[in-house]
Amino acid sequence: MLIELLENPVCTECGLCREACPVFQIQQQEEFSPRGRAILGSAGIRTLVFYQCTLCRSCRVVCPIGHDPAGETLRAGLIEASIETPANQAMIANIREYGNPFGPLAEGEVPKTLTCC
Amino acid sequence: MQQLLSLFHPDQISIRHETRIAYSRDASRIHGECLAVVWPETIEDMIRLIGWAAETGNDLVPRGAGTGLCGGATPQNSVVIDSARLRQIGSIDIPANKIVVEAGVPLDLLNRHLKPFELFFPVIPGSHRSATIGGMIATNAAGLHAVRYGRIDEWVAEATLIDGKGIIHHLSAGDRGGIAGWEGITGMIVQAALHLTEIPQQRSLTLLCFDDLKGMLEEVAHLKANPSLSALEYINPQAAALVGWAAKHTLLAEFHSMDGKVEATIDMAAIWRARESLSARLTLAGFPISEDPQILPEAQESTLDWLAIQGIPVFGHLGVGIIHPRFLQGDPRILELYHRVSASGGQISGEHGMGLKKRQWASLAMKVKAQALKTQFDPQGVFNRGKLC
Ligand SMILES: Cc1cc2nc3c(=O)[nH]c(=O)nc-3n(C[C@H](O)[C@H](O)[C@H](O)COP(=O)(O)OP(=O)(O)OC[C@H]3O[C@@H](n4cnc5c(N)ncnc54)[C@H](O)[C@@H]3O)c2cc1C
Ligand code: SF4
Ligand code: SF4
Numbered sequence: 001m002l003i004e005l006l007e008n009p010v011c012t013e014c015g016l017c018r019e020a021c022p023v024f025q026i027q028q029q030e031e032f033s034p035r036g037r038a039i040l041g042s043a044g045i046r047t048l049v050f051y052q053c054t055l056c057r058s059c060r061v062v063c064p065i066g067h068d069p070a071g072e073t074l075r076a077g078l079i080e081a082s083i084e085t086p087a088n089q090a091m092i093a094n095i096r097e098y099g100n101p102f103g104p105l106a107e108g109e110v111p112k113t114l115t116c117c
Numbered sequence: 118m119q120q121l122l123s124l125f126h127p128d129q130i131s132i133r134h135e136t137r138i139a140y141s142r143d144a145s146r147i148h149g150e151c152l153a154v155v156w157p158e159t160i161e162d163m164i165r166l167i168g169w170a171a172e173t174g175n176d177l178v179p180r181g182a183g184t185g186l187c188g189g190a191t192p193q194n195s196v197v198i199d200s201a202r203l204r205q206i207g208s209i210d211i212p213a214n215k216i217v218v219e220a221g222v223p224l225d226l227l228n229r230h231l232k233p234f235e236l237f238f239p240v241i242p243g244s245h246r247s248a249t250i251g252g253m254i255a256t257n258a259a260g261l262h263a264v265r266y267g268r269i270d271e272w273v274a275e276a277t278l279i280d281g282k283g284i285i286h287h288l289s290a291g292d293r294g295g296i297a298g299w300e301g302i303t304g305m306i307v308q309a310a311l312h313l314t315e316i317p318q319q320r321s322l323t324l325l326c327f328d329d330l331k332g333m334l335e336e337v338a339h340l341k342a343n344p345s346l347s348a349l350e351y352i353n354p355q356a357a358a359l360v361g362w363a364a365k366h367t368l369l370a371e372f373h374s375m376d377g378k379v380e381a382t383i384d385m386a387a388i389w390r391a392r393e394s395l396s397a398r399l400t401l402a403g404f405p406i407s408e409d410p411q412i413l414p415e416a417q418e419s420t421l422d423w424l425a426i427q428g429i430p431v432f433g434h435l436g437v438g439i440i441h442p443r444f445l446q447g448d449p450r451i452l453e454l455y456h457r458v459s460a461s462g463g464q465i466s467g468e469h470g471m472g473l474k475k476r477q478w479a480s481l482a483m484k485v486k487a488q489a490l491k492t493q494f495d496p497q498g499v500f501n502r503g504k505l506c
Binding site for chain 2: 008010012013014015016017018019020021028029030031035036039040043045049056062064065111
């Protein structure tokens, strides 16, 4: 390879990665594309959109300069600011109260929903 | 906005802050105020939206993938129409080598769909991963293989446009003047019938380095005489050095034959990947502004020489005279470049379009043509106000 894939914090907003993003494929809205997230992040916006990232890094692989979406960092910022999804809040409350993320379960009962961020 | 919200299913419209910020610019990073984004799924959706805009005096900005480099899809207190949900690919008409696709289909998705049939759509801009057929038609895209396949207008058999009056036009090759290259000022392209071609049986490429510009341009003329030439890309010494290559005038020539020295698919892919990363890498190196003049063969030596002496990094599709000199924002030499290009009979925009970035440099002929098209298709000025000229 003539150019090594670098890990790069800067996004040039070229938009070449959006089709690689599984979340964009479902939502088809720019704010859920890797570029959209980078634009929101650079505008200092803290938003639940950052939870809707699988952290798969497909965008980084196709990005010509290896931009890293830093999904964990963006989420850490949300947690610091106590910005949580209802699912997130339910999961934490369940863990605190019942010791599991699913809520009250009878002996041998299989959870019907997996509550997660 | 309440009235607009009431016209669409909640999934098809957003006035959320996050949406409006994410749609406030295209790849040029020229930004403006986005009032709302609508994702039409049918022609009826479009007609309702256009009716609302005409009644309320709002501006509608068509948008594909937002990879444009001149602010063509940047809103200016506008409602953005995103083609992302117009993604249907019709069946292939094999005997005629034709296909009908919706405007929001990204080029690479189309070409992946065509591969099993050994066909492809050969107009391939550097943004092929994301660029949509609608956006490519609206900018009359050229690109990496223009030296062989030309621009997209030669490959559109018919395009469906909904104009500013809400009228549906099926514009065929003969009367498509209202579409290709008009940057969304005449209406929204929703669908197109495209000509296709066979995937070449053979492919190879060669990288050539030159110390001397004159010698390189002689080689360009020689390569262009080869009927199997399928791409002819240039990288100047400054651009090459900035991305860690030998600081020489470099040519990448691709052939649909075995005339090139590199034949292994994996090696060719690596070279193309490196070439296609140049734009983003030069942005990172401090040269974010991408120009796209088209220069006549007789002016190429003096223009490329001037750019090299100025230390301006350049790459581009030299086979068709379209080059991408890169600048810092506000570099006064951008204007000097425009003057040089115009004085030597070239075009200041070879493929990106005029958008917001270059509108004040539109020629009188372009202004006259745009005005006539506006009168014909969009007399109330519903679509992409203040763009192109
Ligand atoms: C890295 C990179 C490389 C590039 N390389 C090339 C290249 O080699 N050749 C080239 O020609 N360009 C190139 N471009 C520029 C850009 O990708 C092309 O102009 C492309 O055709 C734009 O497609 P899009 O879907 O992103 O359109 P957008 O950027 O969304 O829109 C471009 C223009 O078309 C209009 N438009 C979009 N969709 C529609 C529609 N459905 N109906 C009516 N109007 C519409 C918009 O209003 C706007 O004026 C490059 C850009 C980048 C970032
Ligand atoms: S890491 Fe997140 S933004 Fe990047 S492709 Fe995966 S889901 Fe999309
Ligand atoms: S993440 Fe990379 S590919 Fe995606 S918009 Fe940013 S620079 Fe372009």
